[in-house]
Amino acid sequence: MLNNIMLGQYFPGDSVLHRLDARVKLVLLLLMLIEVFVFTSGPAYGFITVVTGLLIFLSGVPVRLVLRSLKPLWWIVIFTFVIHLFSHPGQELARVWHFAITQEGVVQGTLISLRLLLLILLSTLLTFTTSPLQLTDALESLLAPGKCVGMPAHELAMMMTIALRFIPTLISETDKIMKAQQSRGADFTTGNILKRLKNMVPILVPLFLSAFRRADELALAMEARCYRGGQGRTRMKELRIRRVDYWAMAAFVVFSMVMGVSLYI
Numbered sequence: 001m002l003n004n005i006m007l008g009q010y011f012p013g014d015s016v017l018h019r020l021d022a023r024v025k026l027v028l029l030l031l032m033l034i035e036v037f038v039f040t041s042g043p044a045y046g047f048i049t050v051v052t053g054l055l056i057f058l059s060g061v062p063v064r065l066v067l068r069s070l071k072p073l074w075w076i077v078i079f080t081f082v083i084h085l086f087s088h089p090g091q092e093l094a095r096v097w098h099f100a101i102t103q104e105g106v107v108q109g110t111l112i113s114l115r116l117l118l119l120i121l122l123s124t125l126l127t128f129t130t131s132p133l134q135l136t137d138a139l140e141s142l143l144a145p146g147k148c149v150g151m152p153a154h155e156l157a158m159m160m161t162i163a164l165r166f167i168p169t170l171i172s173e174t175d176k177i178m179k180a181q182q183s184r185g186a187d188f189t190t191g192n193i194l195k196r197l198k199n200m201v202p203i204l205v206p207l208f209l210s211a212f213r214r215a216d217e218l219a220l221a222m223e224a225r226c227y228r229g230g231q232g233r234t235r236m237k238e239l240r241i242r243r244v245d246y247w248a249m250a251a252f253v254v255f256s257m258v259m260g261v262s263l264y265i
Contacts, residue, residue, distance in 0.1 A: 010131050018130075019244055048259075076116065080112055093106070132162075143157060
């Protein structure tokens with residue numbers, strides 16, 4: 001399951017989404033996620049689903065790779081659906097023991113589950129089509145106004161990007177440690193919750209030691225390259241808004257107008 005976590009991984013390519021400015025992608029993603037929560041009707045979610053499928057196609061990322069990012073979170077989606085299925089009052093369709101399945105519960109559970117899937121897919125598409133360096137520059141640029149009040153924009157952007165970048169590395173390290181412990185007879189699948197938590201100690205200790213070692217090596221590597229923070233730092237590739245970004249913003253305006261019309265359907 002750990003190998004299926006795609007968050008933080010970058011898929012190189014030259015698609016339309018890859019060529020978009022990282023700042024534009026971050027802002028448009030944030031606005032789309034807000035609209036996912038604001039517009040909660042069936043037609044609106046159907047339209048967002050179609051747009052998400054179109055974005056996956058335009059990204060050039062293999063569909064199986066995108067869908068693979070959903071695999072570790074399927075149990076959360078199913079649990080959410082079941083909770084709404086049995087807890088939402090309305091017209092009863094069936095009864096399981098003392099719990100009633102209602103028509104409104106089916107609709108609400110489907111919409112909430114679809115919302116979770118859309119949030120995961122859209123967020124994963126950002127990391128698939130944007131390199132860690134572009135994310136750092138974009139975050140720093142967007143946080144730049146905070147420098148007026150003493151906000152360390154460059155340092156915050158660097159920390160967030162490094163944390164995002166190291167997610168796949170730590171997942172791979174965890175998988176290796178678990179396999180090593182299982183080869184020595186460790187069991188992580190049987191027993192009660194307390195026993196399972198106790199069995200996690202042989203994983204957590206070497207994982208933390210590895211994380212601290214990697215952090216120390218990264219700090220030494222940055223110092224060896226004369227990294228001294230964002231003061232006076234320049235970029236080899238400056239961020240520029242191009243024609244394709246304006247087209248993307250225009251498309252988002254049309255998307256938002258259609259979402260607004262869906263309120264009256």
